[in-house]
Amino acid sequence: MANDPQNKKEEAISFEEFPIPSYGEWREAAEKALRGGGSFEKRLITKTYEGIDLQPMYQQEVLDDLDYTDSLPGFAPYVRGTSALGYKEKAWEVAQELTYATASEFNQALRADLGRGQTAVNLILDQAGLMGEDADDDVGDDVGKGGLSIDHIKDLEQALEGVDITKMPLFVQAGAEGIPVASLIFALMKKQGKSTQEFTGCIGMDPLGTLARDGHLPRPLNGAYDAMARLTRWAETNAPGLQTISVQGHPYHDGGASAVQELGFALATAVEYLRQIQRRGPSIDEIAPRIRFSFSIGSNFFMEVAKIRAARITWAKIVKAFGGGEEAQKMSIHARTSAWNKTLYDPHVNMLRATTESFSGMLGGVDSMHIAPYDEVAGPPTDFSRRVARNVHTVLREETGIPNTIDPAGGSWYVEFLTDDVARKAWEIFQAIEKEDGIFEALEKGIPQQQITEVAEKRAKDAATRKAIFVGTNMYANINDNPLKTITREDALALQAQRARELVAYRETVNTSACQASLDKLASAEPANVMEAAIEAASQGATLGEIGKTLAAEDAFDTIMKPIRIYRGAEAYEALREAAKAYADKNGAPPKVFLANIGPIPQHKARADFSRGFLEVGGFDVIGNNGFANVEDAARAAADSAAPIVVICSTDPTYPDLVPPLVKLIKGNNANTMVLLAGFPKDHVESFKEAGVDDFIFMGANCLGLMQKLQKNF
Numbered sequence: 001m002a003n004d005p006q007n008k009k010e011e012a013i014s015f016e017e018f019p020i021p022s023y024g025e026w027r028e029a030a031e032k033a034l035r036g037g038g039s040f041e042k043r044l045i046t047k048t049y050e051g052i053d054l055q056p057m058y059q060q061e062v063l064d065d066l067d068y069t070d071s072l073p074g075f076a077p078y079v080r081g082t083s084a085l086g087y088k089e090k091a092w093e094v095a096q097e098l099t100y101a102t103a104s105e106f107n108q109a110l111r112a113d114l115g116r117g118q119t120a121v122n123l124i125l126d127q128a129g130l131m132g133e134d135a136d137d138d139v140g141d142d143v144g145k146g147g148l149s150i151d152h153i154k155d156l157e158q159a160l161e162g163v164d165i166t167k168m169p170l171f172v173q174a175g176a177e178g179i180p181v182a183s184l185i186f187a188l189m190k191k192q193g194k195s196t197q198e199f200t201g202c203i204g205m206d207p208l209g210t211l212a213r214d215g216h217l218p219r220p221l222n223g224a225y226d227a228m229a230r231l232t233r234w235a236e237t238n239a240p241g242l243q244t245i246s247v248q249g250h251p252y253h254d255g256g257a258s259a260v261q262e263l264g265f266a267l268a269t270a271v272e273y274l275r276q277i278q279r280r281g282p283s284i285d286e287i288a289p290r291i292r293f294s295f296s297i298g299s300n301f302f303m304e305v306a307k308i309r310a311a312r313i314t315w316a317k318i319v320k321a322f323g324g325g326e327e328a329q330k331m332s333i334h335a336r337t338s339a340w341n342k343t344l345y346d347p348h349v350n351m352l353r354a355t356t357e358s359f360s361g362m363l364g365g366v367d368s369m370h371i372a373p374y375d376e377v378a379g380p381p382t383d384f385s386r387r388v389a390r391n392v393h394t395v396l397r398e399e400t401g402i403p404n405t406i407d408p409a410g411g412s413w414y415v416e417f418l419t420d421d422v423a424r425k426a427w428e429i430f431q432a433i434e435k436e437d438g439i440f441e442a443l444e445k446g447i448p449q450q451q452i453t454e455v456a457e458k459r460a461k462d463a464a465t466r467k468a469i470f471v472g473t474n475m476y477a478n479i480n481d482n483p484l485k486t487i488t489r490e491d492a493l494a495l496q497a498q499r500a501r502e503l504v505a506y507r508e509t510v511n512t513s514a515c516q517a518s519l520d521k522l523a524s525a526e527p528a529n530v531m532e533a534a535i536e537a538a539s540q541g542a543t544l545g546e547i548g549k550t551l552a553a554e555d556a557f558d559t560i561m562k563p564i565r566i567y568r569g570a571e572a573y574e575a576l577r578e579a580a581k582a583y584a585d586k587n588g589a590p591p592k593v594f595l596a597n598i599g600p601i602p603q604h605k606a607r608a609d610f611s612r613g614f615l616e617v618g619g620f621d622v623i624g625n626n627g628f629a630n631v632e633d634a635a636r637a638a639a640d641s642a643a644p645i646v647v648i649c650s651t652d653p654t655y656p657d658l659v660p661p662l663v664k665l666i667k668g669n670n671a672n673t674m675v676l677l678a679g680f681p682k683d684h685v686e687s688f689k690e691a692g693v694d695d696f697i698f699m700g701a702n703c704l705g706l707m708q709k710l711q712k713n714f
Helices: 005-016 024-036 040-044 101-112 151-161 179-191 207-214 219-240 259-279 284-290 303-323 348-362 383-398 413-435 439-445 446-466 488-505 512-523 527-539 544-551 571-587 601-615 631-641 655-669 682-691 702-709
Strands: 122-125 170-175 201-205 242-248 291-297 332-337 369-371 592-597 622-625 645-649 674-680 695-697
Touching: 005 592, 024 040, 040 151, 040 592, 101 122, 101 151, 101 383, 151 179, 151 512, 170 179, 179 219, 179 527, 179 544, 201 291, 207 219, 207 242, 207 259, 207 439, 207 601, 219 242, 219 259, 219 284, 219 527, 242 284, 242 622, 259 291, 259 303, 259 413, 259 446, 284 291, 284 348, 284 622, 291 303, 291 348, 291 383, 303 332, 303 348, 303 413, 332 348, 348 369, 348 622, 369 439, 413 446, 439 446, 446 571, 446 702, 512 544, 527 544, 592 601, 601 622, 601 645, 601 674, 601 695, 631 655, 645 655, 655 674, 655 682
Parallel strands: 122 170, 170 201, 201 242, 242 291, 291 332, 332 369, 592 622, 592 645, 645 674, 674 695
Antiparallel strands: none
């Protein structure tokens, strides 16, 4: 029957009976549906933090002015990926961070995970290592902070025991100075009889990213650029699979930046590195392939897909302008799911957030990715949280079938148009930074910091009014939930003391004269010989800090500036819950709120339920009931509850008769009782305030501000 000509004729007739409406006809119908419910622009056009207005519907015509839509995967400008076969040729690397402080913990987790889906080693140094310090330096709680404490070759050997790093990529964010940690890695390879020619991965220096995040670089910036050039030139001959430069968008994203700000500032950083290293000898075609970009993936699903695709377009344009060939124009992208939107409360929701974010990364076409375990926000992950996060990679790769399609987002009118919008907005930011003489000058002037603060303040306002939602934290809070436990400063200082003792014991095993001789040789080495001399020093037992200090012996000053303020969006709400918990610990019960529900259940239920959810965000114990027939009964029950806060719940038409007498009775029983009204009846707000109503609970109210106000009464 499927091939019957009569059936085909009938199908054709049926399609002709349904003409395709024009956009104008659709919009007219949409505006009719919105009558009385707001304008088309307010209800159906979404304004983003990127300054992009998202339309409710896109049509094919939006592609007419986009010059890249006819490009193919693997071809410039690489919007559709840098490989002609996409993930069909090679899937993204599963590069999970293992933020354990000690080598033994790191190795145990790494060996377990490499057998269960992880395909790359992602070694995150602790803050001391990123600053080039040893555990027995005056580093306070920086030892083990945020990553692995590595002081010398034996630490590294223990961390990588049983792992052949020639069989998989190794990624290291080296911070301000890459040569010390690179020398430890290559000294270990030399000890194991392995050739540096077999190495693949990235030991990436990012001094500007370090400055943006910490506001402190432990040497002059030119010294860091000298080291970057030396490591890059050495890699060209000795480790062709080594990328030596990292450009991180994370400090900007984690400060609340928009997607276009993160991309724009990252591009400006990369251009600064291109210029500085080119001045020191290497060519663009030698430098560009050794840069690995690292972006955070936020919760705005399609915006993040567009950001990754736009990053490849803009980078190809930049490298081409510098005279780089097509291979040099290919951008290498690592991504990690956002840290900014993760929460301590209701932490299992973090699994869901990371899943959608990693899906964006896959559709965008990243080369490697870290999917954050749900408890990462509090410290090192558990075996369970690591397994769940790692298995998200596996599900995306093996169960969705999406990697079988090359550039699955390609051709979508919405995604293609959004990609172009993001690229243009990021390019504007990049050009503005160029006019300030580059990203370093801009950071010194505080320009990125101020621009990010402006967006962060918008995000904070939206979170306060719950326009931006953190599920389980500022919306749908679980009053009985316990937060993740974070590492205390006392624990951190104890670890530092332990690591310092271990380093003292290690130094006793080192041939001091041979080690010092190698450091002296490093101090006097010609630039072309620095890496080999550093590897020899590491082989003789020199520590990461000793190698770094030797390289920086002639440095006259540190580089200091105002950093980006790094924070999480939910922190203010989490502080509310902590305050409520402290009250409960002191008084034996959380602070109470009584709902003065007036009338039968249908009359008050909607507002009572809304008020409960609103107040539980602040950790309040909300006392409900089935409603009262009159204000006298409600006031008496409120007084019996001994709750210092009472919320009146009923309907706008009943409020004029109910509110004044009920407030008078409640405050007559206790003048200090705070009275809130569920709803915001505009025509009566002022009169209700005069009657004694202290505040209002309604959709769009400043939830955070009201909760902070209420908690002052504790």
